Amino acid sequence: MAKESPAEAQERIETLKTLLNRYSYEYYVLDKPSISDKEYDQQYQELERLEKTHPELITTDSPTQRIGGTILPGFTKVQHDSPMLSLGNAFNQEELLQFHQRISKLTDQPLQYICELKIDGLAVSLKYENGLFIQGATRGDGNTGEDITQNLRTVKAIPLRLNEPLTFEVRGECYMPKASFVQLNTDRDEKGLEIFANPRNAAAGSLRQLDSSVAASRNLSIYLYSATNFEQLVVETQDALLNRLAQVGLRTNPERRLFDSIEEVWAFTEEIAAKRKELPYDIDGIVIKVNAFAAQEEIGYTVKAPRWAIAYKFKAEEAETIVRDIEWT
Numbered sequence: 586m587a588k589e590s591p592a593e594a595q596e597r598i599e600t601l602k603t604l605l606n607r608y609s610y611e612y613y614v615l616d617k618p619s620i621s622d623k624e625y626d627q628q629y630q631e632l633e634r635l636e637k638t639h640p641e642l643i644t645t646d647s648p649t650q651r652i653g654g655t656i657l658p659g660f661t662k663v664q665h666d667s668p669m670l671s672l673g674n675a676f677n678q679e680e681l682l683q684f685h686q687r688i689s690k691l692t693d694q695p696l697q698y699i700c701e702l703k704i705d706g707l708a709v710s711l712k713y714e715n716g717l718f719i720q721g722a723t724r725g726d727g728n729t730g731e732d733i734t735q736n737l738r739t740v741k742a743i744p745l746r747l748n749e750p751l752t753f754e755v756r757g758e759c760y761m762p763k764a765s766f767v768q769l770n771t772d773r774d775e776k777g778l779e780i781f782a783n784p785r786n787a788a789a790g791s792l793r794q795l796d797s798s799v800a801a802s803r804n805l806s807i808y809l810y811s812a813t814n815f816e817q818l819v820v821e822t823q824d825a826l827l828n829r830l831a832q833v834g835l836r837t838n839p840e841r842r843l844f845d846s847i848e849e850v851w852a853f854t855e856e857i858a859a860k861r862k863e864l865p866y867d868i869d870g871i872v873i874k875v876n877a878f879a880a881q882e883e884i885g886y887t888v889k890a891p892r893w894a895i896a897y898k899f900k901a902e903e904a905e906t907i908v909r910d911i912e913w914t
């Protein structure tokens with residue numbers, strides 16, 4: 586017989602869910618945990634016990650519900666409400682300068698740039714309804730993706746409930762941290778399994794799992810970088826949007842910088858290229874965006890990509906190294 590009455594259990598469960606979701610926000614988004622892992626585990630286990638004796642009180646936003654019970658037969662298709670665009674590329678300083686000159690002609694507004702690290706993972710879309718995570722999908726071909734909600738629910742950096750009851754879609758890059766990648770390949774190698782070539786492939790393979798307990802074991806993470814219907818977010822720039830996303834509970838990359846000249850943008854690409862190896866996740870370049878949404882709208886889009894953004898790509902040194910070795914052997 587349960588110690589507590591259903592009413593007491595209900596109250597305690599609500600308190601624990603709020604506390605545990607807050608701790609996850611502090612840990613994954615603010616990077617400032619307020620309690621130890623041990624304390625988190627104790628409260629998590631208390632919630633599990635209460636939910637076991639009162640299963641009718643289990644809700645989808647409970648941290649105990651991240652791993653789905655069933656193995657899916659396949660993934661259903663998802664039509665994106667608006668296309669998940671790609672990015673034009675620049676491979677050197679000259680092409681970066683040409684990007685700047687090209688868009689300077691398309692607006693009289695002063696051009697402030699925001700530079701974001703280009704996370705080398707998988708682009709995904711997350712839909713929230715009244716603050717609840719209700720659907721996750723891959724980018725697919727930009728218009729149609731696959732519903733991978735069950736797998737994205739296992740990503741602890743994705744909140745199952747936002748700090749505000751917002752209804753909107755956010756997009757970002759789901760990735761596998763370098764340390765998780767090394768550990769995964771070591772484990773697989775020991776079991777005689779094929780290893781992954783890079784963290785991006787490992788993340789993609791993990792999100793393609795039909796059994797979400799496998800995805801849960803892969804320690805994936807995420808950085809969000811865009812959202813629909815800014816109106817309710819009341820933001821005028823990309824930088825303000827990213828701050829607002831963090832405020833409502835979503836994880837954004839802290840290495841972003843604002844610049845008023847393309848020369849400073851170029852210097853930033855060189856600064857990051859030099860410290861890329863120290864980052865705990867793979868990046869394949871820098872995404873440079875016009876910061877003000879009003880200027881973005883004026884500059885506009887091509888069919889596939891925004892004119893107001895470009896990806897400056899680092900040279901893929903690993904690939905070159907491998908090719909060079911083969912030439913010599």
Ligand SMILES: NC(=O)c1c(N)nc(OC2CCCC2)nc1O[C@@H]1CCC[C@@H]1O
Pocket residue numbers: 670671672701702703704705706708724758810811872891894
């Ligand atoms: N990989 C990234 O870190 C990244 C980013 N920081 N910001 C954007 O902005 C989008 C929004 C408008 C068009 C591109 N896209 C990114 O990655 C995209 C996913 C699909 C193509 C690019 O790689």
